Amino acid sequence: MGKIGFVERMPIKRQLILTFVWIMVFSVACTVITLVFGVGWIVSNKWIRPANSYENKIPSLVAYVKSQGDAILDPISRPELEKRIPGDGIQYQAVDLSGKPLYGTMQERKFPTKQALIENLNTTKSAGTTKSFGGMFIRSVPVMSATGDLKGAMLFRYKLEATTAASGSNWINLGIVLYFVVSPFLYVALFTSLFAARFGKRIARPVHNLIEASKRIRDQDLDFTISYKADNELGKLTESFENMRSALKDALLREWKLEQERRDMMDAIAHDFRTPMTVIQGNVELLADTPDMPRSQAEGHLKVIEDNIRKVNRLIQDVQIASEKDLEYFPLRGAHVSLRQFVQDKEREIGFMCSSRRVRFSFEYEDLVPNAEEAVFMDVQRISQVLDNLIANSFRYLPAEEGWLGVRIVRIASALQFEICDNGPGFNDKDIPHVFKKFYRGDKGQSGLGLYSAKAIVEKHGGSIRALNRQEGGACVAFTILTAAPPANDEEH
Structure with missing residues (x-):
């Protein structure tokens, strides 16, 4: 086995922490560099509008409405009005004095009564949130006749959020911005792959040795040693595996010795069988050859046979116990x-x-x-x-x-x-x-x-x-x- 490096000797937990630190350091450094270049590109190309870019257009629209008087309420004025309104960020609606919509890009009625319309003239109120981080607001501009009479109002709903200056079809710009957004995750994935591969190699080294050792044990080969030495979990695992191999080898040797003792025991019991069987056989032959033997004398021989049968039964029991390996x-x-x-x-x-x-x-x-x-x-x-x-x-x-x-x-x-x-x-x-x-x-x-x-x-x-x-x-x-x-x-x- 090759030389074990300094990092490889560390505990697994410390190696994981060190690997994580390396991943984060490299990922953060590359992300910072990418963002610096990205911000510079965005600023140089004026691609991001500030959050109040649409709000800043409202005063010019108010001035235009006042300059047109009540003629602005005529739908014929719509084309000229829409030339001044950025449709991607501002919606509008022309309403009469009762609050009824006359034309515009907003379809829903905002003020149900004349009183509600009058109360909201020359005000800016919230109209909810946008899909991004920002809000929607409605500015109500009164429309006056040449004689100073109130004829209706123009409503402008605008976004208050940062937006892109490029059109939706500019896929190159969108792709670049998307890369700036996801670049931290890409760097984390990249460096995780690189450092995890190095960490995996350090882990795989002793694991492969353990797999090879287990195969040799499966093949009943116990004459080997595992020499991986490290003050970490894998080092302790390999040391335990080596102790297990050594203990298993000793156990097999003990089992062989025990089996040898068992055979010796069976031989001894078999030898012990001969004596009582010989005694039984001798007494049975004597009784068979002496049919006229007095009963008292025959009972003595039967007692000897009975005692030796008990010895045989005892030896049979010993054989049964000796045969129970476990x-x-x-x-x-x-x-x-x-x-x-x-x-x-x-x-x-x-x-x-x-x-x-x-x-x-x-x-x-x-x-x-x-x-x-x-x-x-x-x-x-x-x-x-x-x-x-x-x-x-x-x-x-x-x-x-x-x-x-x-x-x-x-x-x-x-x-x-x-x-x-x-x-x-x-x-x-x-x-x-x-x-x-x-x-x-x-x-x-x-x-x-x-x-x-x-x-x-x-x-x-x-x-x-x-x-x-x-x-x-x-x-x-x-x-x-x-x-x-x-x-x-x-x-x-």
């Missing part, structure tokens, strides 16, 4: 459910599992919010999955004799607390900080997938989970979930 992104299917019914169902279900394994079982439910609504919001299937994982994990490590499992559920404000404890060997102290990590294998060979999935589900419910050892001996896993319904658009994550 377990963190699974959706919740929350709904309002009866808390009492949920507690009763879980007590009955867990109690049945414990009785079938000859495990002592204790179940406690405490409601610290007695006046709360019966229904709570949660994903029943997922919370049941958490309980099943934790209980199955406890069953694996219960002693063969006098095994005990305890479940305690406590309702607090907008939350439920669960605690599953047993009297097994408990957790190793060094394993406790890691038991909820994906693919963690402790000293006792557990994969940790069940606890990992339990942690993911609990956190999806806005809660937390922790593992600890009982003072009396054995392990406990406690977790809390929130039971308040989220906003409608957040019910599925």
